[in-house]
Amino acid sequence: MTRVDARPGRRARHRRVVPLVAIGLVVGLTVAAVPFLATATPAAARIAAPATEPAGEPGPDPTTTDPTDPGPEPTEAPSTTPPEPTPPAATTEPAPTTTAPEQPAPTTAAPTAGPPPTTPSVPPVRPSAPATTPPAPPAGVSVTTDDITLTAAYWNAPSTVTTLRVTVTNTGVTPARIRLAYTLPAGLTDAGTGGCAPAGGGEHRCGEWASAPGVRFSTLLRVRVDGDAWKRMPLSGSVRVTATAPGVPGSVGDDEGFAVLFPPGPPVPGIRLAADAVSFDIGGGSSGLDVRLGNTGRVDAEGRIEVVLPAGVTVPAPPSGCTTVDPARTRCELGTLAAGRTARLRLPVSATPEAQRQAPLAGAVRAQLDPRSGPARQVQMSFRITAAAALATPVAPPPAPTGSQGVLAAEAQVGDGDGGGGGSVRRTAILLIVVSTLLVVFALTLATTSLRRRMTDPDTGVSPAPTE
Structure with a gap:
């Protein structure tokens, strides 16, 4: 006669595993919710706090x-x-x-008439904060x-x-x-x-x-x-x-x-000079300098061009035939220029951020033609240097906000100017998140181990009846 081996010890062990897993999951979820409560409550308080500040804005004596x-x-x-x-x-x-x-x-009415924040949670407000224009x-x-x-x-x-x-x-x-x-x-x-x-x-x-x-x-x-x-x-x-x-x-x-x-001048017959403006984009890239020297005389002549730039503006890589005389001066030999022909030259130009902020500036081009017979002819002109960085320079630093600026502005004020209180709250929240994550991982590991044991070791089995 055979009997079913119920193995009460093993059943008791399974009964203990299930409550442990449940308790571990409940504790992990509870601790994971604590950081949200810790961060959502101060955020809600920060939303309401700045709204009361602009009511009293006493002005000092006018100067x-x-x-x-x-x-x-x-x-x-x-x-x-x-x-x-x-x-x-x-x-x-x-x-x-x-x-x-x-x-x-x-x-004055547009910046101060912002709608008061009504949502108590942080995530719905964050996407709308960048869309608001600063006062x-x-x-x-x-x-x-x-x-x-x-x-x-x-x-x-x-x-x-x-x-x-x-x-x-x-x-x-x-x-x-x-x-x-x-x-x-x-x-x-x-x-x-x-x-x-x-x-x-x-x-x-x-x-x-x-x-x-x-x-x-x-x-x-x-x-x-x-x-x-x-x-x-x-x-x-x-x-x-x-x-x-x-x-x-x-x-x-x-x-x-x-x-x-x-x-271009002083006016001299037999020579013509033209130079285009130089512009720098917002990234500091330059359009380069284009120079054209024309021989309007009746005989061939040796052409030379010299570019003079203001402080902070240079030619970083002179092309073939050009040499750097000093940081502000570049000289180019154009060779023989036939009568009635025009030589074109393009020079790369770079400028320091400070020079771009000081734009518009002026540069100069000096040209010379040495004919085979007759006196040399010289002419020069100036060209304009502009930069987008000059237009992007802020006129004045933005003042500290005096009214409710939304959740992002409130968090920045509390985190930077209340003696480190905002930083301690963030550190506590991070610590709680780490602890809760470890507890959840422990609970999942315990549950996985228990399931593996149940799969490898069956709960019921048949054992022979004891001999009398």
Whole structure:
């Protein structure tokens, strides 16, 4: 007679394994949920905290003087014109505030009217945070300039008086007082710009404008170019603006360069020279410099081209026939140039980030033809150097947010400025996640081992009856 061996010890062991596995899984899932609770609760608190801060924004005493401008300053600002040259009657009044009604575009309501966060969880809010535009700074200013471009009439005059158009924009959200200063290179002097006075070293300082938020206006600087200034080419200058706003500490500013562009000359028969502008993209890549030298005479001549670049701009790899005289000068021998023919040359150009930020700049090309008979012929001209990095330079650092900026901004404020509290919460959350992961792995390992034993060792078996 046979009996079924129930093996109660083995059944008891299986009963203990199942509760252990269940307990391990429950503990792992509970601990895994703790980091979410630890991070979601502070995030919800951070969402609500900044919303109460912008209610009280006391402003310090307004400052009406600019401490960064020592020495006597002009008492009045230069005359202004609209940015668009269409209205001719805007040059009668020197005050820039006359153009304020034309450009009323204050933007104070847009940045502060953001919708309050309503979702308590972090993941739904994160995708929408990059889509929001940052608020405009309380005080901001930007400046753009044209170039001083001379015509062929320059070669037939002892000096030439021209104008440099400067456009200023109040990019802040509060009224500001704006000052302007400009530096002229050697060979250029101020020709009597109203509201501006020399400060030494080619620098001139002007009076201040009272500008409303969003207002954009222009002014014309009168400049005299000497008749022999072409011998010093390339020539470049710069314009700087600073703005102060009531209740905003310190000042903000912006600057931009301008180029002095001479036409090919002095005029000499039998030679023609042309050079294209050089531009740098946002990545610092250059379009290169294209130069064309034409022999318009009746005899063949040996051609030579010399390129002079401003500081920070170089020819990194001169092509065949060209040599680097110094970091700012490259000379190219073109060989014999037949009468009526034109030689074309392309030079690679590179610039340092600082030089690109100072653009627009000017470079110069000097060309020479040595004919088989007769005197040598020389001519030179300047070309423009622009860079996208100059337009991408931020005008002023973004201010600290004063209102609710969403979950991402709230987390950044708590994590960086509350004495390390946000960092300790993150470290605790990471530690809990690691511990919970280890517990879940242990529970799964225990369950897998138990299942393998059950598969290899059957629960029931037949054993022979004991002999009596």
